[in-house]
Amino acid sequence: MTEDLRISMIQSHIIWEDREENLGYYGELLRRVSGRTDLAVLPETFTTGFSMDVEKQADTMDGRTVPTIKEWAKKYKLAVAGSFIAKDNGKFYNRAFFITPEGEEYYYDKRHLFRMAGEDKHFSAGDKRLIVPYKGWNICLQVCYDLRFPVWSRNVNNEYDLLIYVANWPEARKKAWKTLLHARAIENMAYVCGVNRVGVDGKGFLFRGDSMIYNAKGKKLADAGKREEITRTCTLKKSELDEFRAKFPAWKDADGFSIDF
Template sequence: MDSIRISIIQTDIVWENKQENLRLLHEKLQSLRGTTEIVVLPEMFSTGFSMQSNILAEPVTGTTITTLKQWASIYQTAICGSYIAEDKGCFYNRAFFLTPEGKEHYYDKRHLFRMGQESEHFSAGNERLIIPYLGWNICLLVCYDLRFPVWSRNVNNEYDLLVYVANWPIPRRLAWDTLLRARALENQCYVCGTNRIGTDGYHLHYNGGSVVYSALGEEITSLPEGQEGITTAALNLTTLQRFREKFPVWKDADSFQL
């Protein structure tokens, strides 16, 4: 598919209330029926950035993922975000990408936010995920991963779209705005960043800044600060490939291994 539509849902998350957050999401998905190929939710969309992993965690067979898989099928759109996962006795901040055809892709957040004690309650992932979907290659990362460019490095244009799902508070918004644009420029790809609004259970305040950038670092779409909303961007693969051919910075990139 040469053109693909991606929709950002910028929302206030009800603290540690899965049922209510799923209900609110369902209302929003109904409004998106037939208008988009990918819906992007904030990090830990169903609970907020809670450290109550031993209470809130679910397996991939739990209610949250089971419900989202059903909705992806019903509304014929891929859904991605992250949730609190339990797997073989460990807890993860797990990103998901669920397709309407029933395919499931998961990524466990590598860089855990030590200043918020995330590393004390969750295990870190060690494998990056690149998802093939509708002729596109999509890299899905989570919040604090944004600060570490080596982990997101686009070697030989292995992905076309880089997605960050986040709970990124107001005091560090400058870093969010700056680094999202930088990731688009340095990786010659589209970048989508989805953040929440409102106040969480730790009294941290969020004002969004959800946005989609082109490979030129140009803003394609965004949402107003501090407001719930949905916006959809149309991305074009041919346009991206032509830019990479005309200005092949990627050919001069340094090689490295993690």
């Protein structure tokens, strides 16, 4: 029988361009949810903030970040998802991760780079989606600006059950964040979880959080609220999702399409 999934949204500030401080801080936040969740989701670029100084801020796959996350997952017996600035084969990526307590590692490189901040000038874009099998669930992991592009997240034949966005989404565009999370849940007939940071970054941008979870019908199940450092945990029920998809199989009438890169 498929398990219910307890998911925790870690809505917090990020210390600007300070990997060690952030690793210490988020490690403590994860310790606090140990035993009470199956999956903890951190904001985008949680070790540095949304920095374009990739030469100084990037970490390699065998550096400090990935081994630390693996240690958290094993020690606290939970999966951890988020993103960090990665250097791999001479290129830089906004790399999302999903690491399980058993040490399984999954990675996704952000496809849509935020040109308004110059992300496309400093990072390389990914070209492969990620769907992670975990506790009987299929989980799709995407990053921030990806939210604006529904074709990239289209849930063909119910490939995934839960869609996660990790973000540094400024308060100035809060309406888009809320509206698009809601839409992605309804159109893809899946749970959607969006985790955003709070506070002010090194460039002066304000982030208000609004981390939230919707079910496939578009009902809000959890909301971390605005401008507050907080962890919200919600239990997702696969049986309810399966029942809804069976009773209202709109996914069977979806249009076929292909994506050109």
